[in-house]
Amino acid sequence: MKTIISTISLCVITAALLLAGCTKLNENILDESSAGGQTEKETAEGFIAPVYATLPNLFLHTNYLAVQEISTDEAILPYRGGTDWGDNGIYIALHSHNFGTTDAPGRNTWNFLTQGISRCVSAISVLPTSTFASAKTFLAEARAMRAYYSMVMLDIFGVVFIKENPNDFSRVARGAEAYEYIKSEFLAAEPDLxxxxxxxxxxxxxxxxxxxxxxxxxxxxxxxxxxxxxxxxxxxxxxxxxxxxxxxxxxxxxxxxxxxxxxxxxxxxxxxxxxxQRADLNGHNRMAYFSLSGDQFPLPQYVAANGTDGPAITSDFYRSWVDAYTPADPVIDPRFFKDNLKIRPGSGDTCIPAAQFHINRGILRGQQYGLIRRSGAFVKCANGDMLVSRLAHDTRNRPDLPVNFTEQVDFTTAGSNYPSGYRVSKYEFSRKSVSGRNFGEANIVxxxxxxxxxxxxxxxxxxxxxxxxxxxxxxxxxxxxxxxxxxxxxxxxxxxxxxxxxxxxxxxxxxxxxxxxxxxxxxxxxxxxxxTDKQKRIFPIPQTAIDGASNVPGYLVQNPGY
The missing domain is CATH 1.25.40.10 (Tetratricopeptide repeat domain)
Structure with a gap:
């Protein structure tokens, strides 16, 4: 089995996309010197593993999630308190459909999609010669993953790159041609999965x-x-x-x-x-912390694991729940909220054993309760349990400002303050990882x-x-x-x-x-x-990709409206 593979063939989909698609790889890259001791199984696994290894980066909270959610009525990320999540206005632009060709969410999503496709192409070019028993299944997976990455790319950017050999020049497809290509790839892979x-x-x-x-x-x-x-x-x-x-x-x-x-x-x-995202696979998603307050600490064992006062749901999306269930409260739908703390407004401080402390899940409204951090440690009750009390924005040096999530959230001064907007606590903070905050181990659906x-x-x-x-x-x-x-x-x-x-x-x-x-x-x-611009249905091709393809006139044409 041929085991020579260059870093270029792994990190670019075409020469024209070199600048847009190349990222440092974590996998071991095989060459003649390192391949000698590889078994057929190890070599085959060495090609299929990178195909999936792009997914955690693609699904990082500020990449694909931002593109798919903050651009809609489900999520909004204002310039919090005038100091956090400003990021040169990229999240405000994302939500208001003023996308730019250099904005990080779109650019990073493009980069990881092209990287994923190129890794699939590399695997597809090598696995047919493998004698490992599962190589045929691996090959089908690589082909189906190429179709998946391509489908996401068509969905977001309106383009697909078609190539079979790592050394070939990709062909750019759009519209019906791109759709038919993706369909044919899924159908070709399916029998061998x-x-x-x-x-x-x-x-x-x-x-x-x-x-x-x-x-x-x-x-x-x-x-x-x-x-x-x-x-x-x-x-x-x-x-x-x-x-x-x-x-x-x-x-x-x-x-x-x-x-x-x-x-x-x-x-x-x-x-x-x-x-x-299991730990032995270097799970690192931050889905759990993205929306929560910086003064919500979900894990008694990690004093540094807190939220980031990121995106909230819009009032529009919240009202869709209210309209569906009025006169009842939306909590009658178990998908809306799960009350783990069971603390009611007006109740005094509560003592909860550390092993039994779990924050609430779902859409969080109103005054929040949780662990109290003082001088780098959580406050405990006399019996050693965790003290659970009303939260204020202590980490923002605003102890006078309660963590009291309000329905109003927008780009005004009041609507972008730290407590503005109901928050989402859908993925659980990891209770097993080495940091809790940065290394979420819940698999991303x-x-x-x-x-x-x-x-x-x-x-x-x-x-x-x-x-x-x-x-x-x-x-x-x-x-x-x-x-x-x-x-x-x-x-x-x-x-x-x-x-x-x-x-x-x-x-x-x-x-x-x-x-x-x-x-x-x-x-x-x-x-x-x-x-109401229909051209905003798809995102601009990143300027880095356009620049990288500029030596081939007409090869990579920017989407209309950008």
Whole structure:
């Protein structure tokens, strides 16, 4: 088996993208001198591992999550207190649809996508000659991962790079051609994929689910600036592939909604495909800390593990919950909130054993309670338990300012202050990692069974106006959350209600922007966003990539409007 591979072939997709796609690699790069002692198994694994190793960087909270969520009505990140998260206005621009060609969220997302594709190409070029028993499966995974990275790239930037050999020059595809290429790659890989792999690898079932996602968005991908023309043939394919996932019997809806995002979710049966973040795989996501206050400390063993006063949900998204459940409070939906602390306003200080201390999960409103840090240590009760009390912004040197999350959040002085905006505590802080804050070990969900049901419901509505069938799928998901209380069943179903339901079930899972475009809601107005420019449906190609391709005239053309 040939085992020579250059760093260039791993970190660029084409010579023209050298500046945009090259990053320092953590994997060991094989050459003639190091390959001599490698077994066929070690060599094959050495090529498939980098294919997945790009995912943690892609899903870093300020990259793909920012692009998919802060650009929508689900998340807003103001210039906190005039001192935090200013970042040259990139998050304000992201939310208000004033994207720039040099802004970090888009640029970094582009870089990691092109890096992931190039690693797939390298694996695809070498694995066919391997004699390792699993090499054929690895090859299929590399090909399917190339299709996945390409699908995300088409979704965000409207382009796909097509190449088979690391030494070839990539061909740029857009629109229907790019869509057909991605579909053909998934279909070609599917027969050789395995079903008995962890959800950190692409299984046959995971590709069925990704094919369903691709067909569901086909109308947008073929004509990103037009009014989506959903074809019955595509919707029937969504139904076909979601049926296959459900019929496989491998997956089960989680009775406890927030268990899907717990620290130990590597065994959760609802997850179909995820970014594997276990400690032995250098898990490092910061999904848990991104939205919380800097004075919320979720882990008694880590005095430095706190939030960052980052993004909040908009009032618009919060009101969608209120409107759905009025006159009841949205807490009747177990996806909205999980009360772990069970402390009520007006109650005195509380003592909780360290092992039993867990912060609340979901959407956090009002006065927050938690651990009190003084002089670098947490305050304890006389019996040694952790003191839990009302929180104030001590870390901001504002002990007079309570950590009292308000509904108002915007770019005004009042609306961007530290307590503004209801926060999201969806992923659990790691109780096992070496720092708690920086090394979150919850696997980041890419695809799960609830989305399979909701995609099938949408396809039923779009293909055949099958409202009863769609309603049954939505209620199946709602009825499954029985660990505390199931949300009340719905009585009717239409596309607007289904869009709302996807928001309730899948908020902050990197799907909102794609959903809003597909449902023709991305040009709507919401807090601090009034742009109706259809050209903002996709992001600009980063200037670094345009500059890197400038020696080949006409090769990489900037998207319209930038």
């Amino acid at each position: 395995a079903s008995d792999v962890t959800h950190g690898r692409l299984s046959k079932e995971a590709v069925w689910g990704l094919l369903a996602r691709l067909y569901l968005n086909a109308a947008v991908y073929r004509d990103v600036y037009g009014t989506p023309d959903f074809q019955r043939e595509d919707m029937n394919k969504v139904i076909e592939y979601t049926d296959k996932v459900i019929a496989s019997g491998k997956y089960a809806l989680s009775p406890e909604y927030f268990a899907i995002f717990d620290d130990n979710n590597d065994t959760n049966k609802e997850i179909i495909f995820a970014v594997d 890419i695809l799960r069974l609830a989305d399979i049901y909701l995609m099938r419901a949408e396809a039923k509505l779009r293909a055949n106006n099958d409202a009863p069938g769609a309603l049954a799928d939505v209620n199946t998901v709602r009825a499954a959350r029985t660990a505390r209380m199931a949300p009340p069943a719905l009585n009717v179903m239409n596309l607007d209600l289904l869009f709302r339901e996807r928001g309730f079930e899948l908020y902050w899972e990197c799907l909102r922007r794609t959903d809003m475009i597909r449902f023709s809601k991305y040009e709507d107005s919401w807090t601090e966003k009034s742009s």
